Structures are given as C-alpha cells and as structure tokens.
Amino acid sequence: MIECDERELWIMGLGDRVERGAIVCSYLAEAGHRARTAKPSELAACTPRAILLDLSPWSDDGWGILLSLKGDPATRDIAILPLYLSEIGQVGEVFPIAGFFTLPIDGPYLIKRLKQLGLADESEDYDLQAMLVTRKGEEQVMHVLTTLGFEVVNAYTGKEAVALGTIIHPYMMFCSLMLADLGAFELMERFRLYPQTRNIPFFVLLKDGMKEGERLAMSRSIDHLVRKTWLSREEFLSYFKKASA
Known part of the structure; x- marks a missing residue:
C-alpha cells in the first residue's frame, strides 16, 4: 500500500x-x-x-x-x-x-513485528518472561513466543495477571480484548498504576469478529x-x- x-x-x-x-x-x-x-x-x-x-x-x-x-x-x-x-x-x-494482533495468530507476522519493534533482540541473551492473559490460553501464541526464547507465564483472569505481573515484572504482555473479569484496556490501566509495570509493552489479541x-x-x-x-x-x-x- x-x-x-x-x-x-x-x-x-x-x-x-x-x-x-x-x-x-x-x-x-x-x-x-x-x-x-x-x-x-x-x-x-x-x-x-x-x-x-x-x-x-x-x-x-x-x-x-x-x-x-x-x-x-x-x-x-x-x-x-x-x-x-x-x-x-x-x-x-x-x-x-503497543499493538494489536488478530486470532488465530499469524506466527511469522508476530515474529516479524516483535523484531521490528526491537522486542526480540535480547531474548537469546537473557531469561525474559512474556505474560499471556487469556481465558483458556493461546497455544499458538505461546509457541511463537517460546520459539523466540521467551518463558511464557499464563494468567487466566485480570486479577491473576495483576498479582503475577507485579511480582515477576514480565518483559511484555499479551492480553485478550475481553477477559472474564476485566477488559484488556482496564487491565493495562491497572498495570500503569505501578512504577515497576507502567512501561511494559502491552499487546491486545483480537477475535475475528x-x-x-x-x-x-x-x-x-x-x-x-x-x-x-x-x-x-x-x-x-x-x-x-x-x-x-
């Protein structure tokens, strides 16, 4: 285009x-x-x-x-x-x-975008964690992140994500648009309240419709x-x- x-x-x-x-x-x-x-x-x-x-x-x-x-x-x-x-x-x-990705995930595209954003450069040299916040887990997303060298930490509700995230301080986060207890935007706003998680790149996963x-x-x-x-x-x-x- x-x-x-x-x-x-x-x-x-x-x-x-x-x-x-x-x-x-x-x-x-x-x-x-x-x-x-x-x-x-x-x-x-x-x-x-x-x-x-x-x-x-x-x-x-x-x-x-x-x-x-x-x-x-x-x-x-x-x-x-x-x-x-x-x-x-x-x-x-x-x-x-930080960005939006549609489900089912396009693995090569996700890898390309993370590299363009400079978020895959240090995963081979350091033990970095990526948090995945979805209702049931997204195996394809997990596979791509693991392939890039990240340890994936799963959370299944917004409250669980906040509890884990404020302890482990993940390198980046991927969250479904809608969770059982919170929307992705509300979850991001909660993370912005804490200095240690305020600047974590936050990606939103979208459904087809x-x-x-x-x-x-x-x-x-x-x-x-x-x-x-x-x-x-x-x-x-x-x-x-x-x-x-």
Whole structure:
C-alpha cells in the first residue's frame, strides 16, 4: 500500500461527525504534526503515518474499524492509538497499546513485528518472561513466543495477571480484548498504576469478529476509565509523545 505524500496523522471513528476531531487536530497541529479526520475508505488511496481511533460510546463503529484494519494484511502494520473522545470531541483518555494482533495468530507476522519493534533482540541473551492473559490460553501464541526464547507465564483472569505481573515484572504482555473479569484496556490501566509495570509493552489479541453487544460492552468499560476532567493540550501531547515513541 502506498504511503501518503504528506505523513499525516488520521483521526478515525467519527463517522459524519467530523467536528468531534477538531480539538485533537488542533492539539496536534500546535505541536507541529499534520493531522486530519478521515474515513476507512480513504485507505484505498494511501496510508497515514498513524491512526488515532476513537473507541468511546460516541464512536462511529470504532471497534469495527479496528478489527478491519488489523485483520487486513494491507493495513495491519499501521500504528493505531486508541482514544476516548467525548460527545463534542474533548479528549478523555489515551490508551498506549503497543499493538494489536488478530486470532488465530499469524506466527511469522508476530515474529516479524516483535523484531521490528526491537522486542526480540535480547531474548537469546537473557531469561525474559512474556505474560499471556487469556481465558483458556493461546497455544499458538505461546509457541511463537517460546520459539523466540521467551518463558511464557499464563494468567487466566485480570486479577491473576495483576498479582503475577507485579511480582515477576514480565518483559511484555499479551492480553485478550475481553477477559472474564476485566477488559484488556482496564487491565493495562491497572498495570500503569505501578512504577515497576507502567512501561511494559502491552499487546491486545483480537477475535475475528465482535458482536454488537460486545462492542457496546467494551466501549462502556472504557467509559469507566475516563477521568472526570478532560485532558489539556499539554497532557494529551505528553501521552501522545510517549505512545508514539
């Protein structure tokens, strides 16, 4: 797929209410970034530098866009930064997910991406652990990580993951989008509360499809994570800088 001539940041998940992206675009523009709202159909022409994707209850099929992008080999390499935008576009939260992978896992692609991110370089020289948080375990993911030299530690609920993670401090984490007790975004936010686990790369595993009820449930779970005050320009840009580093 062809990269856009201007390395733009696209804000997506807004549908016809493009005015909801005005605040984010202004924040990014003031920091020297080219940003605009866009629709999935525009990806047929070229790809942006990254996509900032609204997954709030006011999003226009943000979850569907996420699944479509990450399920398509032509677009799955595009970096996605999930956001929570209010009904009028105020920034409620930024979720620094390291990456998304669809299930069943594409082993060679997972290996390629981890190497591109520099996360497989030290596994041969050091005893490193990767945590896998799923309801039943994902044998294919375990196999790939083991092949790369990681010791895989399994957790089956969010609470178990927090208990283990704060003790062993895994090198990176892979988590199903929905667990029995927590959503992946909520689990990541809990890990961000602890200094020793705050910066662990956190990857989310996606199913092939999500029912409408599941999408609504995930949007509501994110809604509970948003602070009562909206992010200022400085706060948003600090999150953006860390997430896009």
